Amino acid sequence: AIIIAHKVDDQMVVLMDPTEDPDDILRANRSRERTFMFDVVFDHTASQEDVYMATTKDLIEGVISGYNATVFAYGPTGAGKTYTMLGMHCEPGIYIRTLNDLFRAIEATSESMQYNVSMSYLEIYNEMIRDLLNPSSGFLDLREDSKGGIQIAGITEFSTSNAMEIMQLLTKGNRQRTQEPTAANRTSSRSHAVLQVTVKQKSRIKNIMEEIRVGRLFMIDLAGSERASQTQNTGKRMKEGAHINRSLLALGNCINALSEKGANRSQYVNYRDSKLTRLLKDSLGGNSRTVMIAHISPASASFEESRNTLIYADRAKNIKTRVKRNLLNISYHITQYTNIITDLRNEIDRLKSKIDEQGPERRKLEKANIRDIQAEVQQHSVQYNRGEMGRLREQLMSAFRQQMEIRRSLMELENTNMELHIDTSRHLLTIADWEREKAHLARRWREEQWWEKAGKRKEGGGGGGGAEKELGTDGDLDTSEPVEVTVAREEIAMLLAEQRKTAVLKSELEQKLGDTKVKVSKMEDLLPKWISSEDQQEILSLLCKVHELEVENTEIQSTALRKENILQQKDFVIQRYEQHRTLCDEIIQQQRQLIEDHNLQVPRQLQELYAIYFQEMEEGTLESLSTLHTITANTLRVNTHTTPTQSIPSLAFETPLASKCCSKYYLETSLTRTQNLLGLKDRSRSRLSSTPSETDSSKSELVHSLNKPQGSGKLEEIATGTKSISVIAAKRRSKAQALPLESTVMALKEKERNTASVHSLEETEKENRGRGVILKKNTLNSEISSVANFDDLSTETGVIDLSNHQGSSHPLTPRGGRANVKGLRKPEPREDSTETSLRKKRSRSFEVNSQGVRLVPKDTQSIPFPSISDHRFAVAPRLFQNSNHYLQPKIVTGDTGKLSDGTMPPANKVKFPLSHHSGNQHFIYTCDNNPYA
Numbered sequence: 001a002i003i004i005a006h007k008v009d010d011q012m013v014v015l016m017d018p019t020e021d022p023d024d025i026l027r028a029n030r031s032r033e034r035t036f037m038f039d040v041v042f043d044h045t046a047s048q049e050d051v052y053m054a055t056t057k058d059l060i061e062g063v064i065s066g067y068n069a070t071v072f073a074y075g076p077t078g079a080g081k082t083y084t085m086l087g088m089h090c091e092p093g094i095y096i097r098t099l100n101d102l103f104r105a106i107e108a109t110s111e112s113m114q115y116n117v118s119m120s121y122l123e124i125y126n127e128m129i130r131d132l133l134n135p136s137s138g139f140l141d142l143r144e145d146s147k148g149g150i151q152i153a154g155i156t157e158f159s160t161s162n163a164m165e166i167m168q169l170l171t172k173g174n175r176q177r178t179q180e181p182t183a184a185n186r187t188s189s190r191s192h193a194v195l196q197v198t199v200k201q202k203s204r205i206k207n208i209m210e211e212i213r214v215g216r217l218f219m220i221d222l223a224g225s226e227r228a229s230q231t232q233n234t235g236k237r238m239k240e241g242a243h244i245n246r247s248l249l250a251l252g253n254c255i256n257a258l259s260e261k262g263a264n265r266s267q268y269v270n271y272r273d274s275k276l277t278r279l280l281k282d283s284l285g286g287n288s289r290t291v292m293i294a295h296i297s298p299a300s301a302s303f304e305e306s307r308n309t310l311i312y313a314d315r316a317k318n319i320k321t322r323v324k325r326n327l328l329n330i331s332y333h334i335t336q337y338t339n340i341i342t343d344l345r346n347e348i349d350r351l352k353s354k355i356d357e358q359g360p361e362r363r364k365l366e367k368a369n370i371r372d373i374q375a376e377v378q379q380h381s382v383q384y385n386r387g388e389m390g391r392l393r394e395q396l397m398s399a400f401r402q403q404m405e406i407r408r409s410l411m412e413l414e415n416t417n418m419e420l421h422i423d424t425s426r427h428l429l430t431i432a433d434w435e436r437e438k439a440h441l442a443r444r445w446r447e448e449q450w451w452e453k454a455g456k457r458k459e460g461g462g463g464g465g466g467a468e469k470e471l472g473t474d475g476d477l478d479t480s481e482p483v484e485v486t487v488a489r490e491e492i493a494m495l496l497a498e499q500r501k502t503a504v505l506k507s508e509l510e511q512k513l514g515d516t517k518v519k520v521s522k523m524e525d526l527l528p529k530w531i532s533s534e535d536q537q538e539i540l541s542l543l544c545k546v547h548e549l550e551v552e553n554t555e556i557q558s559t560a561l562r563k564e565n566i567l568q569q570k571d572f573v574i575q576r577y578e579q580h581r582t583l584c585d586e587i588i589q590q591q592r593q594l595i596e597d598h599n600l601q602v603p604r605q606l607q608e609l610y611a612i613y614f615q616e617m618e619e620g621t622l623e624s625l626s627t628l629h630t631i632t633a634n635t636l637r638v639n640t641h642t643t644p645t646q647s648i649p650s651l652a653f654e655t656p657l658a659s660k661c662c663s664k665y666y667l668e669t670s671l672t673r674t675q676n677l678l679g680l681k682d683r684s685r686s687r688l689s690s691t692p693s694e695t696d697s698s699k700s701e702l703v704h705s706l707n708k709p710q711g712s713g714k715l716e717e718i719a720t721g722t723k724s725i726s727v728i729a730a731k732r733r734s735k736a737q738a739l740p741l742e743s744t745v746m747a748l749k750e751k752e753r754n755t756a757s758v759h760s761l762e763e764t765e766k767e768n769r770g771r772g773v774i775l776k777k778n779t780l781n782s783e784i785s786s787v788a789n790f791d792d793l794s795t796e797t798g799v800i801d802l803s804n805h806q807g808s809s810h811p812l813t814p815r816g817g818r819a820n821v822k823g824l825r826k827p828e829p830r831e832d833s834t835e836t837s838l839r840k841k842r843s844r845s846f847e848v849n850s851q852g853v854r855l856v857p858k859d860t861q862s863i864p865f866p867s868i869s870d871h872r873f874a875v876a877p878r879l880f881q882n883s884n885h886y887l888q889p890k891i892v893t894g895d896t897g898k899l900s901d902g903t904m905p906p907a908n909k910v911k912f913p914l915s916h917h918s919g920n921q922h923f924i925y926t927c928d929n930n931p932y933a
């Protein structure tokens with residue numbers, strides 16, 4: 001034979017006609033060669049594994065899910081059907097492989113599903129069904145159930161749990177199968193063998209409605225069609241062959257009918273022609289996934305059989321089956337339900353008893369667990385709160401630090417500002433000195449010119465008018481500025497620019513400070529919301545308090561620094577004054593020496609002045625005052641550096657804490673007492689009417705008061721000196737004030753005319769006595785020790801009555817009860833004598849307060865002067881003390897430099913930036929010949 005079946009590709013096979021003669025042209029059109037297309041085509045090289053994988057493996061999943069499946073081998077005898085389905089020991093066929101995989105798949109899902117696998121193995125031999133697993137059961141009948149399903153009555157179904165058991169059953173069954181050698185096949189199967197595997201699947205979870213899935217797998221090894229000529233069967237074999245062919249013919253008819261059913265629904269499928277078709281009813285055209293494996297022999301000798309087989313297989317392709325899952329809903333009987341409920345109750349009881357057995361221990365464990373959890377939660381809560389607390393504290397501290405830094409910066413800035421002011425003032429002094437010097441030179445030059453012209457006029461006897469006209473000009477006077485004045489002007493410009501810069505910086509810092517304050521205050525408000533614990537709230541509020549105290553401390557330091565600056569300024573003034581006084585003393589001493597050496601006649605007034613001078617020198621009053629200032633200043637410096645917790649020095653005129661602890665009234669009262677003690681309070685009462693005894697009494701009180709805090713003899717000495725000079729100063733003021741208005745006016749005029757009006761001290765005293773004015777004896781309270789204030793001493797001596805010469809409608813308005821200008825003096829009658837001049841110099845107060853002018857009307861002289869209780873006024877700059885001339889305040893408006901009456905200030909009037917440019921009005925003080933003004 002030759003090979004006539006060729007596999008073209010995986011799906012195509014060509015069956016050639018062996019009888020075809022290529023040279024026979026007449027039969028060319030009648031060739032029986034045919035090409036067939038199938039799902040898969042195998043040739044002789046295909047292994048059992050290949051065939052199984054391509055045909056059957058995919059059916060297993062469906063079977064265990066409740067679907068029917070059928071695999072059957074179809075073909076002529078000896079083509080290899082039994083080999084494919086059963087296989088050899090070394091090459092197992094589809095039966096074994098399928099069952100192995102089936103059990104593997106069942107095992108994979110056995111946890112959740114419960115399976116029951118059963119098998120039956122039968123053969124249809126000569127149209128009789130025989131149970132291969134139980135051959136003694138005889139021939140079995142096919143029956144249809146109520147649903148049309150085919151059942152084999154009495155078939156043995158073996159439930160198995162593993163593939164090995166099935167293999168044993170198969171082997172046993174195969175041994176029972178009818179096989180006989182024929183001419184075509186030595187092991188020819190004379191029956192159709194049907195292996196049925198039923199898989200029932202249900203969930204392991206108990207339920208009232210139980211669902212069972214039933215999948216059936218038929219694996220059928222058909223007997224081969226045969227031709228009698230080929231098999232050479234006779235007798236019994238021929239009869240077997242006839243039955244085989246008949247059943248296969250019925251199968252072929254069914255296939256033909258089923259394949260045509262798609263187009264013609266009325267086509268009848270006759271399953272009843274054979275038991276084979278009846279058994280395969282579902283598998284062929286019903287509820288089953290069916291695989292048909294058509295076997296052919298490639299030999300040319302089997303052309304006809306191969307051709308018929310392929311034609312049937314090709315037709316079978318058209319058969320469509322409708323697959324559905326086989327579900328069994330088991331409706332239990334009432335007794336079954338009762339059993340189920342009983343089972344469930346038993347299960348519940350069992351579980352309960354188990355819980356009870358473990359009860360006490362478990363409860364303990366649970367309690368312990370709860371405690372652990374609570375502790376853990378609490379710990380977490382504490383940690384969270386700590387974290388939150390730490391975060392808030394950090395935020396607060398950061399804000400506080402920022403605030404403190406800003407405050408320190410402000411303090412430093414203020415200090416810088418103060419230094420700038422001091423420097424500016426010093427330069428202004430230099431300029432003022434120069435201006436005064438220039439004016440003096442000009443006057444002298446004019447006088448010299450005048451005398452020169454007068455001499456010439458006398459000599460020439462005429463032309464005086466022309467000379468007088470020339471007096472108004474400076475002529476060739478050299479008034480070029482010295483270098484230091486030019487430098488001073490430049491320095492002032494620079495310092496003013498610097499001051500403007502610091503002002504801008506200050507405002508920025510203040511703005512920043514304000515913002516920080518707002519931020520902190522908001523945080524403080526939000527604290528109760530953020531922190532629930534009262535302790536933590538308290539801690540944070542304490543933190544805030546600490547910060548507030550720190551802020552207060554910083555402010556205190558700032559105030560102290562400011563005061564120290566002011567003291568430095570005062571020191572500077574006093575130092576200059578000391579230099580000047582030493583110079584005067586030297587002049588006087590030399591003059592006295594000159595007079596004595598030449599036995600010159602000394603006028604009475606000058607003698608008196610000398611007497612006063614020497615008295616003061618002997619008493620050492622000026623030195624005492626200077627020492628008092630030094631000690632007071634030192635004490636103040638010490639005090640201003642104390643912290644609030646330190647003791648309050650008794651001589652502090654106003655420490656920061658004192659400003660809080662002492663009321664305003666207290667301070668004013670104390671100051672008043674101090675002033676009264678020093679005989680300066682009431683000028684009308686401080687005249688020379690004070691008797692030595694009164695003076696001694698006051699002195700002793702002062703000593704007593706000062707001794708308390710100081711505890712040294714030095715203070716007694718100072719106080720004595722202070723009292724002495726105070727009394728003398730008071731005497732002189734009294735004398736001046738005791739003059740009637742007319743006298744004062746006259747004195748002013750006289751001064752203007754540069755003529756002298758001599759008033760002796762004794763005369764003034766007499767006048768005062770005549771008016772019955774006496775110095776009231778003041779009592780000294782121990783409180784005075786805390787407010788002994790050198791400033792107030794000078795303040796009191798500096799108060800003047802301007803109403804005499806400027807009228808009550810002075811343009812300057814007093815600023816409250818405290819604002820005052822110290823050092824504005826009532827003009828005194830000009831005395832030509834040196835003694836009078838000296839006396840005036842010494843009795844003058846030197847203070848100028850930039851805050852305003854104290855205007856005391858004449859008729860209110862007896863009203864006690866309000867004391868300074870506010871340190872902001874008490875510490876006003878007193879750089880421009882005037883010892884020689886009273887100051888005439890005028891107003892300069894804005895930056896134009898013009899006076900309030902619209903005129904420009906005279907050249908010898910100096911404009912001082914007395915305040916921190918807080919307003920647009922400045923005072924101008926006329927300083928005729930005082931280098932410090």
Ligand SMILES: Nc1ncnc2c1ncn2[C@@H]1O[C@H](COP(=O)(O)OP(=O)(O)OP(=O)(O)O)[C@@H](O)[C@H]1O
Pocket residue numbers: 075076077078079080081082083084185187188189190222223224225295
């Ligand atoms: N693919 C194959 N490889 C090797 N040997 C095979 C193959 N197919 C079939 N045979 C062998 O050919 C012989 C005939 O095969 P088999 O009995 O399976 O044919 P059959 O179709 O079952 O015949 P019958 O219808 O008569 O039962 C056997 O000896 C078998 O071992």
